[in-house]
Amino acid sequence: MTPTPMVEIASMIAWINRYADRISEHQAWLTALDAEIGDADHGINMQRGFEEVRMRLAHEHVDDLGVLFKGIGMTLLSKVGGASGPLYGTLFLRMGMVAAGKQTLTPVEFANAVAAGVEGIRQRGSARPGDKTMVDALMPAIIALHQALDDGATLCAALQAAAAAAEAGMKATIPMQAYKGRASYLGPRSIGHQDPGATSAFLLVQSAAESLCAAEHNSD
Amino acid sequence: MTPTPMVEIASMIAWINRYADRISEHQAWLTALDAEIGDADHGINMQRGFEEVRMRLAHEHVDDLGVLFKGIGMTLLSKVGGASGPLYGTLFLRMGMVAAGKQTLTPVEFANAVAAGVEGIRQRGSARPGDKTMVDALMPAIIALHQALDDGATLCAALQAAAAAAEAGMKATIPMQAYKGRASYLGPRSIGHQDPGATSAFLLVQSAAESLCAAEHNSD
Amino acid sequence: MKKLINNPAIVVEEALSGMAHAYPHLLRVNFCPNYIVRADAPRRGKVAVIAGGGSGHEPMHGGFVGLGMLDAACPGPIFTSPSPDQILAAAAAVDGGAGLLFIVKNYTGDVLNFAIAAEECQLAGVPVQTVLIHDDVAVEDSLYTAGRRGVGVTVLAEKICGAAAEAGASLEEVAAIGRKVSEQGRSMGVALTSCIVPAVGRPTFVLPDDEMEIGIGIHGEPGRRRAPLQSADAITDILATTIFDDLPFTRGSRVIALVNGMGGTPLMELYIIFRRLAELCEERDITISRNLIGNYITALEMAGCSLTLLAVDDELLHWWDAPVHTPALRW
Amino acid sequence: MKKLINNPAIVVEEALSGMAHAYPHLLRVNFCPNYIVRADAPRRGKVAVIAGGGSGHEPMHGGFVGLGMLDAACPGPIFTSPSPDQILAAAAAVDGGAGLLFIVKNYTGDVLNFAIAAEECQLAGVPVQTVLIHDDVAVEDSLYTAGRRGVGVTVLAEKICGAAAEAGASLEEVAAIGRKVSEQGRSMGVALTSCIVPAVGRPTFVLPDDEMEIGIGIHGEPGRRRAPLQSADAITDILATTIFDDLPFTRGSRVIALVNGMGGTPLMELYIIFRRLAELCEERDITISRNLIGNYITALEMAGCSLTLLAVDDELLHWWDAPVHTPALRW
Numbered sequence A, B: 001m002t003p004t005p006m007v008e009i010a011s012m013i014a015w016i017n018r019y020a021d022r023i024s025e026h027q028a029w030l031t032a033l034d035a036e037i038g039d040a041d042h043g044i045n046m047q048r049g050f051e052e053v054r055m056r057l058a059h060e061h062v063d064d065l066g067v068l069f070k071g072i073g074m075t076l077l078s079k080v081g082g083a084s085g086p087l088y089g090t091l092f093l094r095m096g097m098v099a100a101g102k103q104t105l106t107p108v109e110f111a112n113a114v115a116a117g118v119e120g121i122r123q124r125g126s127a128r129p130g131d132k133t134m135v136d137a138l139m140p141a142i143i144a145l146h147q148a149l150d151d152g153a154t155l156c157a158a159l160q161a162a163a164a165a166a167e168a169g170m171k172a173t174i175p176m177q178a179y180k181g182r183a184s185y186l187g188p189r190s191i192g193h194q195d196p197g198a199t200s201a202f203l204l205v206q207s208a209a210e211s212l213c214a215a216e217h218n219s220d
Numbered sequence C, D: 001m002k003k004l005i006n007n008p009a010i011v012v013e014e015a016l017s018g019m020a021h022a023y024p025h026l027l028r029v030n031f032c033p034n035y036i037v038r039a040d041a042p043r044r045g046k047v048a049v050i051a052g053g054g055s056g057h058e059p060m061h062g063g064f065v066g067l068g069m070l071d072a073a074c075p076g077p078i079f080t081s082p083s084p085d086q087i088l089a090a091a092a093a094v095d096g097g098a099g100l101l102f103i104v105k106n107y108t109g110d111v112l113n114f115a116i117a118a119e120e121c122q123l124a125g126v127p128v129q130t131v132l133i134h135d136d137v138a139v140e141d142s143l144y145t146a147g148r149r150g151v152g153v154t155v156l157a158e159k160i161c162g163a164a165a166e167a168g169a170s171l172e173e174v175a176a177i178g179r180k181v182s183e184q185g186r187s188m189g190v191a192l193t194s195c196i197v198p199a200v201g202r203p204t205f206v207l208p209d210d211e212m213e214i215g216i217g218i219h220g221e222p223g224r225r226r227a228p229l230q231s232a233d234a235i236t237d238i239l240a241t242t243i244f245d246d247l248p249f250t251r252g253s254r255v256i257a258l259v260n261g262m263g264g265t266p267l268m269e270l271y272i273i274f275r276r277l278a279e280l281c282e283e284r285d286i287t288i289s290r291n292l293i294g295n296y297i298t299a300l301e302m303a304g305c306s307l308t309l310l311a312v313d314d315e316l317l318h319w320w321d322a323p324v325h326t327p328a329l330r331w
C-alpha cells in the first residue's frame, strides 16, 4: 500500500493561485449575484484580496504551512474589506493556527485545519446553516470531506465529494431567505437568489479539489 | 362707402382670449422649441400669464382701451417672468399709453398702438432684426400692417397680411444664429431651430387677424 | 419623471414652505408674491442686498438669506426670472433706508425684470445700485450679444457684498465691491446629463451615454458644444484652462475656488475635480486661498459641475472670511 | 457610466487627495492605509472618536473630521468596510491616551472589521468602546438576524459624541451618550433610482420610471419592497409613520430631524419633504427642535432620501449645539 500522500506547501500555493484565477474569471458573476441581494461588490472585494495574495505568494518564500496560511489570512483581512474579508481572513488564520510549524499535513490534518477555519467563520459571523451565507456551502463541504476520508477516500476523491457538497449547498441558498449579512435587509425579497459568498466558497472548495487532484496525480 | 369699422373693446378682449386659447393649445410646442435652444419654459411662462389675463378679463369691467391694455401689460409683467414677461408686458403697456382714454380706435390708430408696443420691446430688449427673437416676427408684421392699411385694405385684410409676414419672420428665425436671449449662449448651435418667442409672437398676430376678421364679419 | 414632488405647479411654493418651517430663526417667507427675507428685516441703516432669479438652483438664492449675506431673495418659477412686483415687494420688506443693492445674473429675463423694479424704486426715491454678474467664459462676449451668463460668481458676490453691507458699508461702497467681484471672477461648467423641468416632465435634452455638454449654464440647457465624455482630469483641464486664458489670473495671484455640483453629482466626484484644479493652479503659481466644494448653484438634478475662480486681494478675503449665517453657508 | 472620475480603481484615493488639498487646516490624509485625521491629532487627554465604513457616502465620514466631531475617519473602498489594519493605523494616529470610541454602523462587514481592530487595541492595552448604530426601521430586528442597518443616526451620533469628547468627557461618558443617541434615533429611506458602483459600471438595480424602492439602505441596494411611485407627501407619510410607530417618539417629545438626500436629489425636493414632515410632527405634538436638510449620508448619485428622527433632551441638544468645524458641518 502506497503511503498516504501528504499535503505540501507547493500544492497549497497551487490551490490558492488556482482560486485567484477562478475569482478573476468569475469576478463579474460574483458581483452580479451581490448586486441582486447585496451591494454589488463581492467579486471586486475577493479579486482585490486574492490578487494581493497571489502577488505576495510570488515574492515571499515560506516553508511553514502555519506561516503560509496566517499570511494569507492577514492579507485577506487587510485587503478584502466588507463582510467577506474578516470571514475568509479568519478561515485562513485558524488554518494557520492548526498548521503552525508544519511543512506537510496528512489529509486528515488538512481536513481538521479547514474545519477549524470554518468554525472560526461561524464564530465570527454567528451565521447558522440556513441563514443564506457562505456557511451554507462550507458546512456541507467539511462534513463531506471528513466523511469521505473516514470512508478511506483519497484526498482528491474526498475534496471532489466536498466540492459536490459545497455546490449543492450553494444552490440550496437560492430558495432561502437571508437572516445574516446584507441580504437579510431584503427580507423575503432575498428568496430566489443565490448567495454570492456561498458561491465564492464553493469555488474555493472546487479549486482545492482541482489543484490537489492534480498534485495527487503528479505524485502517482 | 361704409364707414371704417372701429376697433372696439369687445373685439380686443376677444383677441386676447383667442390668443390665450392658442397659447394653451400650443403650450407644449412653445416649450419644446424653448427646450431646443433655451430653457424649456416659454410655453409654460406664456400660459401662466395669459390664463391670469383671461381670468382678470372675465372678472373686471373695463371701458377704456388704455386701461384694458395697461392691465394686460401689468398682469403679464407680474405673471410671465423670464425674458418674455417684461417684453410682452411692455408691448401692452405701450399700447395702453397710445390708447389711453379711448373706447374705440380706428384701424390706423390700432396699428400705431401696436407699433408703439413693438418699439417698446425693441427698446427694452435692444434686439435688432436678425438677432433671432420675437422682434423678427413682430417687425415684419407691423410693417405689413401699416403697408396694407396705407394701401386701403380693411383691418381684417391688413391683419391677415401682418400674420403672413409674422409667419414668414418666424420661419426666417430658423437659419439665424441667436445674438440675444438665452439662445445666444449656444452660439452657432442655435442655428436650425425656430425661435420660441418669434413663434408666440406670430400666434399673437394670427389671433388678432382671426378675431378681428370675425368682428368685421359680424359687423357687416 | 422621478421627483420627490407633489404637483409640478407648486414645487416652488412647497419648497419655500419647507424652508419657512426649517429656518424660522434665519428667515421669513412671503407667498404671493414669493420672497424670502431675513428674520430681522428690515435692518435700519443697512444697505439691503437683494438677489433673485428662477428657482431650481437651490440653495441659491434663498439658502443664502441671513446674517452677512442676502437680505432678500426673490425666487421665480423654475428657471424663470421673478417679476418686478415680486422684487418690489421684497425690496419694500427689507429697505432699511440705506439703499438697495440688486445682484443680478446676466440673463435677459433677470436683467429686464430687475431693471423695471429698479426704475420703480428710483421713481419712489429709493436709491438702487445693480451689480451684474456675467462670469461664464463659455459664452462669447460682445456689444451686440446678450453677453456672458451669470453663474458661480453670483454665490461669491452675494457673500462678499453681504459681508460689506453687514459691516455698514454705504450703497456705493457695496456696489463697488460687487463690481470688483464681478470683474475678477470667471466660471465654466459641464453637464453629463440634462435635467427635467417639473412642468415639462421630460429631460430638456438627451445626451448619449458617452457624451457630455461643455459650456453649460444653470438652466438645464445644452452647452456650447457636445464632446465625447472624458476623464475628470481632462474635463477639469478644459474648464480651468478656458478660465485661466481669460483675464485676470496671473502668476502669483490668489483666488477663491468654487467647485460646484449641478445637483446630481456626488461630492466624491467634486473632490476629484478639486484635486486636479489644485494641481493646475499650482503649476501656474496661483494660490487657492479659500475654496468651496459642493452644490451651491444648481440646475435641478443635472449631473455635472462648474468651476469658478475669483481673483482676490486682502479686501475681498476680509469680506469672504466675515461671519455668515444662512441655511447653506455658515461660518 | 457617466461620472466625473479618472479611473474606477482609484476614485477613493483621488477624492481623498482632493480633500487633502481643500482642507489642510482641518485634516490630514494618509494613504496606504487610507485614513483621515484631524489636523491637530493626536489631542492629548481627549477621547478619540473614530468612525469608518465604505466610501461613496460622502460627506460621511471624512467630511465630519474636525473640531467637535471625528478625530479620524477610515474610508474603505466604495461600499466596502475598511479593514482592521486601516482602523488600527488611524487609531494609532489619534490616540490621545484617553481611549477610543468607535462609532460603527451595523453592517456585518463594518462590525467584524471594527471588532477585530478593537480586539487588537484591547490586547495592546488601549481602551476601546464601540457604539453600534442600527436605526433603520425598514429592517426587522431580531436576535437571529443581522439586525437593523446603521444609517442617518450615524451623522447625529458623530456630532454629539464628538462634542462630548471635545469637552473632555471620559470614554465611558462619551460611549454612554453615543448609546443613548443610538437607542433614541430611527430612520427610513426611499430610492427613486439606483446608483452605479464605479468598478461595476452598471446600476445595481433598475427601477421602472413609475416605481420606487422603499426601505433602502445606503449602498445602492434594493429596499424592503418596490411600490408605485407616489407623491412627496405620500412618501413622507410612509417613512415618517413607520418611524413614529417605532419607539420612542411620544407626544410632547422633542426631536432633531434629518432630511437626507441620497446624492442625486436636489435640495428643493428635500425642502418639500421637510414641509410635510413638519406637518406630521405637528399633528403628533412632536417638536422639531433642530433640523438638518441636505446630503449628509449618501449612496453615490442615487436619487432618493431618508428621514431620521432623534428624540432629544437638554443634554443631547447641548452637545448638538456645541461648536463644530468640519468640511461638511460647521457652526
Ligand SMILES: Nc1ncnc2c1ncn2[C@@H]1O[C@H](COP(=O)(O)OP(=O)(O)O)[C@@H](O)[C@H]1O
Binding pocket: A034, A038, A039, A041, A042, A043, A045, A046, A081, A082, A083, A084, A085, A087, A121, A124, A125, A126, A127, A132, A133, A134, A135, A180, A181, A182, A195, A196, A197, A198, D079, D080, D081, D108, D109, D110
Ligand atoms: N454573518 C455572516 N456569516 C457568514 N457569512 C456572511 C455573514 N454575513 C455575510 N456573509 C457572507 O458575505 C457575503 C458578502 O460578502 P461581501 O459582498 O464581500 O461583503 P459585504 O456584504 O460587506 O458587501 C454574503 O454573500 C455572505 O455569504
Ligand SMILES: Nc1ncnc2c1ncn2[C@@H]1O[C@H](COP(=O)(O)OP(=O)(O)O)[C@@H](O)[C@H]1O
Binding pocket: B034, B038, B039, B041, B042, B043, B045, B046, B081, B082, B083, B084, B085, B087, B121, B124, B125, B126, B127, B132, B133, B134, B135, B180, B181, B182, B195, B196, B197, B198, C079, C080, C081, C108, C109, C110
Ligand atoms: N433681448 C430680447 N429682445 C427681444 N426678445 C427677446 C430678447 N431676449 C429673449 N427674447 C425672446 O424671449 C424668448 C424666450 O422667452 P422665455 O423662454 O419666456 O424667457 P427666458 O428666455 O427667460 O426663459 C426668446 O425666444 C426670444 O424670442
Ligand SMILES: [Mg+2]
Binding pocket: A034, A038, A039, A040, A041, A042, A082, A182
Ligand atoms: Mg457586498
Ligand SMILES: [Mg+2]
Binding pocket: B034, B038, B039, B040, B041, B042, B082, B182
Ligand atoms: Mg425660456
Ligand SMILES: [Mg+2]
Binding pocket: B039, B041, B082, B083, C054, C079, C080, C081, C109
Ligand atoms: Mg426661463
Ligand SMILES: [Mg+2]
Binding pocket: A039, A041, A082, A083, D054, D079, D080, D081, D109
Ligand atoms: Mg460591501
